[in-house]
Amino acid sequence: xxDQKQKLELVKKPTVNDIARVAGVSLATVDRVLNRRPGVRAxxxxxxxxxxxxxxxxxxxxxxNLARNRVYNFVFILPDAGNEFVEAICDQIAEQSRDQFxxxxxxxxxxxxxxxxxxxxxxxxxxxxxxxDGVAVFGPETPSxxxxxxxxxDKGIPVVALVSDLPSSDRDHFVGIDNVSAGRTxxxxxxxxxxxxxxxxxxxxxxxxxxHLERRQGFDLVVAEEFPHLEVVASVEGRDDPDLIYKMMxxxxxxxxxxxxxxxxxxxxxxxxxxxxxxxxxxxxxxIAHELTPLSRDAxxxxxxxxxxxxxxxxxVRSAVRLxxxxxxxxxxxxxxxxxxxxxxxxxxxxP
Amino acid sequence: xxDQKQKLELVKKPTVNDIARVAGVSLATVDRVLNRRPGVRAxxxxxxxxxxxxxxxxxxxxxxNLARNRVYNFVFILPDAGNEFVEAICDQIAEQSRDQFxxxxxxxxxxxxxxxxxxxxxxxxxxxxxxxDGVAVFGPETPSxxxxxxxxxDKGIPVVALVSDLPSSDRDHFVGIDNVSAGRTxxxxxxxxxxxxxxxxxxxxxxxxxxHLERRQGFDLVVAEEFPHLEVVASVEGRDDPDLIYKMMxxxxxxxxxxxxxxxxxxxxxxxxxxxxxxxxxxxxxxIAHELTPLSRDAxxxxxxxxxxxxxxxxxVRSAVRLxxxxxxxxxxxxxxxxxxxxxxxxxxxxP
DNA sequence: TTGAAAGCGATACCAC
DNA sequence: GTGGTATCGCTTTCAA
Numbered sequence: 199x200x201d202q203k204q205k206l207e208l209v210k211k212p213t214v215n216d217i218a219r220v221a222g223v224s225l226a227t228v229d230r231v232l233n234r235r236p237g238v239r240a241x242x243x244x245x246x247x248x249x250x251x252x253x254x255x256x257x258x259x260x261x262x263n264l265a266r267n268r269v270y271n272f273v274f275i276l277p278d279a280g281n282e283f284v285e286a287i288c289d290q291i292a293e294q295s296r297d298q299f300x301x302x303x304x305x306x307x308x309x310x311x312x313x314x315x316x317x318x319x320x321x322x323x324x325x326x327x328x329x330x331d332g333v334a335v336f337g338p339e340t341p342s343x344x345x346x347x348x349x350x351x352d353k354g355i356p357v358v359a360l361v362s363d364l365p366s367s368d369r370d371h372f373v374g375i376d377n378v379s380a381g382r383t384x385x386x387x388x389x390x391x392x393x394x395x396x397x398x399x400x401x402x403x404x405x406x407x408x409x410h411l412e413r414r415q416g417f418d419l420v421v422a423e424e425f426p427h428l429e430v431v432a433s434v435e436g437r438d439d440p441d442l443i444y445k446m447m448x449x450x451x452x453x454x455x456x457x458x459x460x461x462x463x464x465x466x467x468x469x470x471x472x473x474x475x476x477x478x479x480x481x482x483x484x485x486i487a488h489e490l491t492p493l494s495r496d497a498x499x500x501x502x503x504x505x506x507x508x509x510x511x512x513x514x515v516r517s518a519v520r521l522x523x524x525x526x527x528x529x530x531x532x533x534x535x536x537x538x539x540x541x542x543x544x545x546x547x548x549x550p
Numbered sequence: 551x552x553d554q555k556q557k558l559e560l561v562k563k564p565t566v567n568d569i570a571r572v573a574g575v576s577l578a579t580v581d582r583v584l585n586r587r588p589g590v591r592a593x594x595x596x597x598x599x600x601x602x603x604x605x606x607x608x609x610x611x612x613x614x615n616l617a618r619n620r621v622y623n624f625v626f627i628l629p630d631a632g633n634e635f636v637e638a639i640c641d642q643i644a645e646q647s648r649d650q651f652x653x654x655x656x657x658x659x660x661x662x663x664x665x666x667x668x669x670x671x672x673x674x675x676x677x678x679x680x681x682x683d684g685v686a687v688f689g690p691e692t693p694s695x696x697x698x699x700x701x702x703x704d705k706g707i708p709v710v711a712l713v714s715d716l717p718s719s720d721r722d723h724f725v726g727i728d729n730v731s732a733g734r735t736x737x738x739x740x741x742x743x744x745x746x747x748x749x750x751x752x753x754x755x756x757x758x759x760x761x762h763l764e765r766r767q768g769f770d771l772v773v774a775e776e777f778p779h780l781e782v783v784a785s786v787e788g789r790d791d792p793d794l795i796y797k798m799m800x801x802x803x804x805x806x807x808x809x810x811x812x813x814x815x816x817x818x819x820x821x822x823x824x825x826x827x828x829x830x831x832x833x834x835x836x837x838i839a840h841e842l843t844p845l846s847r848d849a850x851x852x853x854x855x856x857x858x859x860x861x862x863x864x865x866x867v868r869s870a871v872r873l874x875x876x877x878x879x880x881x882x883x884x885x886x887x888x889x890x891x892x893x894x895x896x897x898x899x900x901x902p
Numbered sequence: 903t904t905g906a907a908a909g910c911g912a913t914a915c916c917a918c
Numbered sequence: 919g920t921g922g923t924a925t926c927g928c929t930t931t932c933a934a
Contacts, residue, residue, distance in 0.1 A: 211651065213927055224905040229929060237903060256652060260612035261927035264910050297884060299563070300608060382898035390743050420898065512886050532649060534864050539891075540899040546734035546772065547892040565911055576921040581913060589919055613911035616926045 212253035221249035232257065259527065263302055270303035272522050274334045274360070275321055278309035279438050281465040282491035286511040287336075287360075294515055303519060312438065313404050315340040322346035327353040332522030334373070336360040338406040343367070356525035358518050361509070362409040370525045373518045375509045375540045377409045381416025381463065383540055384486045387505050388417075388459050389425035391484045396458030397429050399450060403438045403464030413463040413488075428459070436466045443469030451479070462487040471497050490543055498545050506543040513538055564605035573601035584609065611879065615654055622655035624874050626686045626712070627673055630661035631790050633817040634843035638863040639688075639712075646867055655871060664790065665756050667692040674698035679705040684874030686725070688712040690758040695719070708877035710870050713861070714761040722877045725870045727861045727892045729761045733768025733815065735892055736838045739857045740769075740811050741777035743836045748810030749781050751802060755790045755816030765815040765840075780811070788818045795821030803831070814839040823849050842895055850897050858895040865890055 217228045223246060230238045231246040238246075249255075262268075274291060276284055291305050298305065310317035318337045323346055325333060333350060335357060337343055347357050347367035359367070361374040388398060400417060403410045414433055421428050431454060436443040443466045451457065460483065462470055467487050474485075481501070487494055490508040497503040517536045524531040569580045575598060582590050583598040590598075601607075614620075626643060628636055643657050650657065662669035670689045675698055677685060685702060687709060689695055699709050699719035711719070713726040740750060752769060755762045766785055773780050783806060788795040795818045803809065812835065814822055819839050826837075833853070839846055842860040849855040869888045876883040 214929095215927075225907095225928080226905055226930080227903085230904090233929085239903065242903080258616075258652070258927055261616050261910090262929070264610075264613050264616065264912095265927075265929040267910060267929095293886075294884070300610070379899055383896055386896045386898045393745060416898075510891075516887070532646070534645075535868070537901060539862075539893065539901070541891065542894040542896070542899065544735055544738045544894070546738045546768075547731055547894065549889060549891070566913090567911080577912080577923095578914080578921055579919085582920090585913085591919065594919080610911055613926090614913070616910095616928095617912040618914080619926055 211258075212255045213258075214255075216253055217246065217249045217255055220253065221246045257529075259529065268302060270331045270523055270526065271329055272303060272305045272332045272334065272519065273308055273321075273325060273330055274305055274336075274518070275308045275310060275318055276336050276360075277312035279312040279465060281438055282493060283465055283489040283511070284336075286489075286491060287515060290511045290515040294512070294519075298519060303523065305519065310337070313338060313406055315343045315406075318343050319346040322350050325350060325353075325355060327355050330355060331526050332356040332358070334358050334360045334518045334522065335364065335369075336362060337364075338362065338404070339364045339366065339408045340406065356522050358521050358525075360514065360518055362407055364408075371521045371536075373514055373521060373536070373538060374409070375538050377412035378416035380488075380507050380540050381413035381418075382420045383416075383542065384413070384461050384463070384505075384507050385417045385420035385425070387486055387542070388461060388484060389421060389428060391486075391504055392425075392428060392458050394458060394482075395427040396456045397431050397454050398459040398461065399431055399454065399457055400433045401436050401443065401460060401462040401464065401466075401470065402433045403436060403466070405435065407464070410464050417461055417463070436464060436469070438465035440466045440469035440472070442466070444473050445469075447473040448477075451477075457483065459484040459486070464488065467491075467494055467497070471502060474502055490541070490548075495548060498543060498548065501545075504544075506541075508541040508543055509538050510541060563610075564607045565610070566607075568605055569598065569601045569607055572605065573598045609881075611881065620654060622683045622875055622878065623681055624655060624657045624684045624686065624871065625660055625673075625677060625682055626657055626688075626870070627660045627662060627670055628688050628712075629664035631664040631817060633790055634845060635817055635841040635863070636688075638841075638843060639867060642863045642867040646864070646871075650871060655875065657871065662689070665690060665758055667695045667758075670695050671698040674702050677702060677705075677707060679707050682707060683878050684708040684710070686710050686712045686870045686874065687716065687721075688714060689716075690714065690756070691716045691718065691760045692758065708874050710873050710877075712866065712870055714759055716760075723873045723888075725866055725873060725888070725890060726761070727890050729764035730768035732840075732859050732892050733765035733770075733813075734772045735768075735894065736765070736813050736815070736857075736859050737769040737772035737777070739838055739894070740813060740836060741773060741780060743838075743856055744777075744780060744810045746810060746834075747779040748808045749783050749806050750811040750813065751783055751806065751809055752785045753788050753795065753812060753814045753816065753818075753822065754785045755788060755818070757787065759816070762816050769813055769815070788816060788821070790817035792818045792821035792824070794818070796825050797821075799825040800829075803829075809835065811836040811838070813837075816840065819843075819846055819849070823854060826854055842893070842900075847900060850895065850900065853897075856896075858893075860893040860895055861890050862893060 214228050218225050228246055231243050308321050319342050344367040350357050357369045358371045358373050359369045363372040400414055402414055418430055421430050485503045486505045487503050488507050490506055494506055498506055566580050570577050583595050660673050671694050696719040702709050709721045710723045710725050711721045715724040752766055770782055773782050836856045838857045839855050840859050842858055846858055850858055
């Protein structure tokens with residue numbers, strides 16, 4: 199008896215038909231119980247539930263989606279910053295759309311002015327729970343955004359925060375790296391790579407962006423703890439804007455002639471790279487930046503940048519989609535598969 | 551007309567029924583053409599193929615697997631080395647088996663004596679093409695293994711090489727990191743982390759293991775090119791054996807009293823860690839090892855190791871399974887998703 | 903409150 | 919050579 203059951207579990211998984219047979223009810227009733235639909239007597243629910251538990255039933259999502267002809271419609275809200283990282287995410291969405299089409303999911307991208315919470319709020323308030331099955335938001339954690347996310351979730355629509363967390367909004371999941379750890383990692387590399395004492399500059403984006411703040415925080419902690427030969431000077435806010443950064447650089451080097459390292463913790467690296475290529479700054483200057491893009495990749499290969507902290511844009515998109523699907527279907531997900539790693543790139547381990 | 555087609559493609563993908571209707575044949579015939587089965591006139595094939603192309607048909611694998619009640623049976627051949635990395639792979643297979651069960655795939659692990667090609671050959675020759683749909687091999691690239699892999703593939707069974715490549719065997723795919731680049735990466739870190747001139751030791755596993763050879767090769771190249779203050783001394787072969795490594799260490803430090811760094815490029819780190827904890831070796835010694843495991847993680851956190859080069863075991867297993875499924879079904883796969891990254895871990899970016 | 907039956911997209915067996 | 923049809927696991931009317 200026990201043996202047979204064991205074997206059955208191993209060889210073939212139970213189906214709705216098995217449950218119906220064991221519980222002595224019809225398929226329709228099993229389905230009602232499985233999907234928590236009303237119109238079933240408590241006693242019957244018990245009977246069916248018992249059969250489900252005994253058999254160790256697990257729903258075949260593929261078959262279910264086939265039957266209901268389900269299509270997942272997801273909306274990704276991204277900053278229209280024109281920077282390479284956001285572009286990489288868009289490219290990934292496009293690139294994966296074919297695979298995801300096959301997996302019955304469609305992704306719509308909505309771009310909003312960067313650092314403009316109101317635009318995000320408008321889009322969030324506009325999502326219709328009849329046509330949208332989930333939303334991914336890459337944006338600043340302001341009170342208005344937080345409340346708008348809550349309203350979306352109250353409509354029963356899953357929301358994930360992308361790249362920059364929105365913990366206070368009660369979003370379903372965060373898809374991105376731990377930015378405090380990312381900052382710590384940058385600091386450890388900086389401390390190890392810089393051999394002489396001196397000042398280190400942190401180039402940040404905006405104080406509205408939670409990810410930027412967290413990176414700075416992690417960076418400061420590790421430098422203070424472990425590298426007394428370095429001194430972190432006041433952050434410079436580049437607003438992810440290459441032109442602005444380019445214009446600010448000369449002044450910075452005047453103020454701190456003894457700069458030994460720069461941690462570019464946000465976007466807008468183009469401005470930094472251009473300035474460095476034009477000026478005759480010591481090659482000893484250690485530069486650590488964020489995100490692997492064509493520009494940063496090139497800078498790393500030429501030795502302008504010494505290391506990159508990154509997160510895989512393909513993984514970000516896949517993970518967001520999988521989490522939205524799982525949340526929408528109320529099924530569990532594989533936690534370790536969804537953890538986004540803090541990638542470190544040197545010129546030696548760049549992907550081809 | 552054009553518009554309508556566009557719209558149809560966007561909203562709903564064509565099915566076998568659509569093909570049958572457009573081509574004016576039955577479902578059965580469409581299926582014969584789709585699966586290249588014989589017994590269809592050339593003219594009919596043309597007609598059907600035309601409809602397929604026009605409609606831009608893409609098979610719904612989920613529905614297909616449901617209909618044929620397909621179950622993928624894969625065999626993973628792993629060295630019974632008892633080391634943590636192999637254990638991590640086994641754990642991942644076990645951990646993912648639930649998910650993969652749902653996705654209709656079963657994985658069987660076969661452990662073989664490490665560095666014993668004949669055991670691998672025996673298992674490979676024993677796989678039955680009726681019950682096995684794919685094989686993943688983690689083993690040395692010897693002529694006998696190579697030929698056995700070829701025989702398996704001649705039976706029509708897909709084979710992927712895991713961790714250590716078997717290029718000469720014509721395996722379908724390699725799932726693992728580029729080991730030359732991994733060695734280069736280790737060298738770059740070593741060169742940056744070691745500040746004083748001195749000798750560097752490479753601890754390797756076996757000259758039979760292609761991955762170990764490649765790492766050494768990459769390491770040597772970068773040290774020679776970029777770090778003249780370092781000298782790499784002759785490799786020491788630890789055969790992935792902690793006890794052996796532990797016993798060899800004192801002799802090594804006698805021979806090279808001015809050692810400034812160790813690159814542990816293979817397994818058996820336990821022996822190294824134990825020796826270091828017992829002896830009073832300078833904390834200045836930079837140690838870079840491979841694979842994130844409980845032991846190496848701990849050593850990194852305590853500062854015994856300075857950095858780790860790693861590959862994600864969860865990703866390895868998922869990737870191997872996906873590639874075997876795709877090869878078996880003759881469907882394309884997402885190349886960038888299957889690329890295994892060369893992970894660098896410092897104590898700051900360890901996963902929780 | 904429950905059940906019978908059609909159907910999702912694809913496959914496979916059995917006729918003709 | 920070709921077509922009809924049952925089937926896979928699940929959902930969803932429509933009746934009872």
